[in-house]
């Protein structure tokens with residue numbers, strides 16, 4: 353027998369107040385597999401800041417030096433356009449995954465789910481017991497037992513939130529800064545400390561109090577998924593063809609009922625307190641705990657497992673499952689092509705940045721002997737991973753390059769700005785212009801920069 357459709361999520365009460373759910377703990381194949389994935393992801397998250405490739409971090413978005421290190425490769429602010437194809441490629445990959453596998457990200461890999469279900473919840477269960485004991489304790493009058501358990505839980509939550517924040521910061525500052533400078537004297541780094549304290553508190557509040565509400569009411573990804581999914585999308589689905597009409601079979605009339613025995617276990621284990629039998633819902637994070645719970649019930653009743661399973665409406669209603677569909681293929685092809693463009697741009701990007709700019713003020717001055725002087729700045733950044741020796745020259749016999757240094761060495765990532773002047777006889781100008789090419793040779797490659805020197809339109813003026 354169908355039940356009335358819930359008007360609002362079970363975790364939201366009158367006036368939008370959160371109703372804390374007490375989802376029953378459950379084990380099963382989906383939970384085990386998700387746990388395995390979660391441990392792998394947690395391992396990656398905490399390990400990556402420690403990994404170096406030939407002295408360069410595996411991944412670091414260095415806020416102090418404004419550089420990105422990715423897989424040991426260095427990128428600087430003027431490399432940002434290189435990442436445009438990568439970002440669009442990721443967007444298309446998200447389209448492909450969502451169109452085919454629904455909210456697989458939410459249930460299996462989203463940091464909110466991974467930390468909440470596999471880090472914070474186990475701490476809660478350890479200290480406050482399973483769901484029914486927790487509920488009993490929370491509803492009972494104040495006791496010291498309740499107080500110490502809650503206090504210790506929140507203290508551990510705070511420590512975990514701080515550890516997550518420190519690791520997150522290491523992605524931006526490097527692990528050495530966290531270990532040596534920040535941990536040594538955090539108050540000496542007021543900005544970093546401010547970020548650490550506020551981000552830790554936000555994380556603590558999210559995992560201690562806001563919890564599933566982040567997915568239910570705040571996550572933007574959940575909201576735009578409905579335009580990406582269709583009848584063929586694989587998601588955690590209740591097989592209503594097999595399950596209805598619901599009810600506990602009586603011995604003499606078992607044929608009247610479908611496979612759903614109306615035990616409500618699927619609802620009791622749901623972390624967002626929804627009933628998957630009412631169809632796909634915005635609040636469903638695709639964790640498949642209801643599928644694990646239902647499989648156990650089916651086993652007890654000696655019925656085939658999978659009344660709730662990863663499936664699609666098309667499969668259940670029409671027996672027509674097509675995970676690989678034209679839109680999936682198109683999304684994947686576009687994503688792959690854009691990724692190849694990104695790889696090509698990375699491979700071809702110059703290993704040095706050279707900017708030749710005029711100094712402010714007058715564009716040129718004319719000497720008494722008629723020579724013209726143009727004033728410039730040249731800025732050279734070594735974007736390579738190794739130190740490099742640079743030589744600057746011009747191949748124009750009319751022009752004299754006047755610079756404090758025409759040969760210099762730069763460490764990896766180092767930036768140097770040198771004022772340079774170009775001296776040229778006034779008669780060399782045509783219509784007040786003289787084209788010039790400046791060459792910067794780094795030993796491996798010569799980079800040529802064109803500029804137009806300014807001078808008098810008519811010589812002798």
Ligand code: SF4
Pocket residue numbers: 590595611612613614615616617618619629645646649659660
């Ligand atoms: S766990 Fe399975 S059998 Fe029990 S109510 Fe849910 S769908 Fe029906």
Ligand code: SF4
Pocket residue numbers: 588618621622623624625626627628635636637638639640641642643
């Ligand atoms: S309905 Fe099932 S898959 Fe969806 S959130 Fe609840 S338990 Fe997880």
